[in-house]
Amino acid sequence: MKKTDVRKRIQKLREEINYHNHRYYVLDDPVISDSEYDTLLKELEKLEVEYPDLVTPDSPTQRVGGKPLDSFSQVRHKFPMMSLDNTYSKEDLAEFDRRIKEAVGPQAYVIQQKIDGVAVSLRYEDGVFIQGATRGDGTTGDDITQNLRTIQQIPLRLMDGILSRGTLIIRGEAFLLKKEFERLNRERKDQGLEPFANPRNSTAGSLKLLDPAEVARRNLSFLAHTPVRPEAWSGDSLFFLMEAIKASGLPPIPGMCRCEDLESVIRYIEDWEDKRHEVDYAVDGVVVKVDAFSVQAELGSTAKAPRWAVAYKYPAEQVTTRLLDIKLNVSRTGAVNPMAVLEPVRISGTTVSRAGLFNEDEIRRKDLMIGDWVLVEKGGEIIPQVIKSIPERRDGSQLPFKMPERCPVCGSKLVKYEDDVAYRCINTDCPAILKSSLAHFAGRGAADIDGMGQMLIGQLVGEGLVKSIADIYDLTVENLTSLERMGEKSAENILAGIEKSKERSFMRILYGLGIRFVGMTAARALTNRFSSIEALSKASVDEISELEGIGPVTAQSVRDFFDNLQNIELIERLKSAGVNLSKKKTTAESRSQVLSNLTFVFTGTLGVMTRSQAAEEVINRGGKVTSSVSAKTDYVVSGSDPGSKYDKAKDLGVKIISEQDFYKLLESVNGE
Ligand SMILES: [Zn+2]
Structure with missing residues (x-):
């Protein structure tokens, strides 16, 4: 060419x-x-x-360019980025409407859902995305252009039109979809990290990351809501400017509406009070703005907020209930986390009976005693949180909580490292840690041992039959039938499940070993580079941290794992039991043959991989992935909460398989 x-x-x-x-x-x-x-x-x-x-x-x-930064430079906002006054009642709204009428006469309002995210400002010059910033103090914010470029909804270039000439400044909300938030927290749990309390915190944390590649993996979203009136735009209506912005390629907050009077504003608010739980992002209120730019200018602002807009916040669904107990959970990494046991109570659509309390400081800050009446709400509409106690309702029967000095399960002394908030049990033989490690190893993304659930693991550890992951492979029918309520037939089924787990891919077994910070993504990167556990065990920290997606902390953790004699013993035993610890040789050709001519469609949320990872696996093996189901589709892979594609597949008689079946299918064709 x-x-x-x-x-x-x-x-x-x-x-x-x-x-x-x-x-x-x-x-x-x-x-x-x-x-x-x-x-x-x-x-x-x-x-x-x-x-x-x-x-x-x-x-x-x-989208993902540039090197990690040392720090963010500062951006001075040409137009101040104000926050809005909040109101919590319809009376306050009526008061807002009255003030407007008094000053400038009746006005049409634009109403937009208020997303619980992080406000950011974008600047386009001649249609090209030039700069993005946080609000900061309203006058000066951080330059987070690199990070915002990774957000797919932010066009790097606007479509040709009136807004692609001159300067366009537009504010909007960066946020995480609920499902991305849950995925992120699952991954963090996998890696032994504290989960984020709500989507807003995790969004703010993500935008502050200095490495754009890491931000890209967070899968943030963006929706626009507040343009600064551009010079090129002669119209006077915010509503119609938002329409033009949509046509230029920037997504506005959905469900935007223009209301002629207060009554229709209130109808909209009432209408959305329940509906907001159905969308996949956290909506915590509604923003009401005067539509005409000329009137906005006339009204001006106070020192803190514009006079032409107000945010109505839905009452946070707070309920009171009893704090029955504070239990201690010992995680796979040994972190001892307090957990609130609550009298079951209904909140934002689900029944809640537990809530994480993170650590002792948090319990003290919230002034919680066992037996207290407490206020509970859902952080970002998702995660139940105890907000505080109601000390006025104490009757003298309440007991203070004190973090024990010893592990509640094995009794060994707890340790608190300097830069760590958690107390940890560091006894490698602690039954609680052992149980979580076994559950992780036998779990679905890992060795996937049929029939080995929490209950059986509890019995095996309790009876002293299993003291390490390797002991699973020494179990006999006699061992198993000695357990309560275990017949010969079920024992044989479990042994068959254990036998089958030996053939799982190297990647899944490595993931199952539960090396700190090694989640599914890291395990994949490691096994792509190192074809066997021997090769990996000899790798240096430098060699490991060269891999994409693996940082120095994870690399050091992998190195530490293999420097521990106990772990070497474990691996030797797994190997002699016949557990797969290397990649079987498959040529690219034989891989690509097996799924070629097969078309896949994914629906619902996948628990182990992201959809794009799953699609990549299919494409790497010569298959195709399409977004809609037709008679030509070979497989519909159904995660949790499958959508209409599921029904369509049923109607058309297309084969529907579960996420687990999908992984089995992948393994059966490549033996990675
Ligand atoms: Zn312990």
Whole structure:
């Protein structure tokens, strides 16, 4: 191809990709399948590798660019980024409406859902995304351009039109979808890290990360809500400007509405009070703004907030209940975490009977005593949290909580490291740690041993039959039938399950070993690079931390694991039991044959991999992934909460398999 043709082709590909991003992220109405989209993106990437001088910063391939920063530089907001006054009652809203009428006469309002995220400001120059910043103190914020570029909903270049000329400044909310938040917390748990308390905290934490590659993995979302009126825009209506912004490729907060009077504003608010639980992000209120820019300017602002807008917050669904007990949980990493046992109570659609309390300081700060009446709410609509006690309701029967000095399970002295909030049991033989480690090893993403649940593990550890993961492979029918309520038939089934687990992939067994900080993603990276456990056990910290997605802390943790004699013994025993600890040799060719001509569709939430990881596995083996079900679909992989694709597959008679079956299918065809 001639260079001018390459330039043209690159231009064309970028336009097409931007168009499809817009269909997908803004209009929620894709017109091509994910794999067709990937094909376009791959072609563009390939051309840009061949012709690096044609790469421009607004190319859709350049979302995750740049090196990790040492710190953020500061941005002075050209227009101050104010926060809004909050109201909590309809009377306050009526008062707001009255003040507006008095000052400027009756006004139309724009109402938008208030998302519980982090406010950010974007600046476009001639249609190109130039800079993104946090609010900071309202006048000066952090320059987080690199991080915001990783958010797919933020176009790097606007579609051609009136807004793609001159300056466009627009504020919006960065946030995590509920399902991404839950995925993130699952991963953190896998890695032995404290989970985030709510989506807002995790969003704020993600935006502060200095490495954009790490931010990209968080999968943040963005929705726009407040433009600064651009010079090029002659209209006077916020509502119509938001329409134009949508057409330019920036997604506005959905469900936006223009109301002529207070009554319709209140109807909207009441309408959304329940509906807001159905969307996949946390909505904690509604924002009411005067529609006309000229009137906004006339009303102006106070020192703190604009006079033309107000936020109505839904009452946080707080309930009172009894704190029956504070139990101590010993996690797989030995962290001893207090857990509130509550009298079951219904809140935001579910019944809650437990809530994490994190650590002793937190219990003291919230002034909690066992037997207290307490206030409970859901953080970011998801995670139950005890807010505080109600000391006025104490009757003298309450007992103070004190963190014990010894492990509640094995009795060994707890340790608190300097930069760690948790007290830890560091006894490697602690039955509580052993039980969690066994449950992790036997769990679904790991060795997946059929029939080995919490209950059986409890019995095996309790009877002293299993003292390490390797002991699982020495169990006999006699061992198992000696347990209470265990017949010969079930014993044999369990042994068959154990036998089968020996064939799991190296990646899953490695993950199952529960090395600190080694979740599924790290295990995949490690086994992609090192083909056997011997090779991995000889790798240096430097060699390991070179791998993508593995930081120095994880690398050190892997090294420490193999420097521990006990672990070497464990691995020797697993090996002699016949557990798979290396990658079987498969040629790329034999891999690609097995799934070729097969088409997959994913629906619902996957528990172990993300959808894009799962899709990659299929594509690597020559299969195809499409976004909609048709008679040509071979498999529909159904995670939890499957959507309409599930019903459609049923109607069409397409084969539906579970997430677990999917992994088995992958393994059966590649023996990785
Ligand atoms: Zn212990």
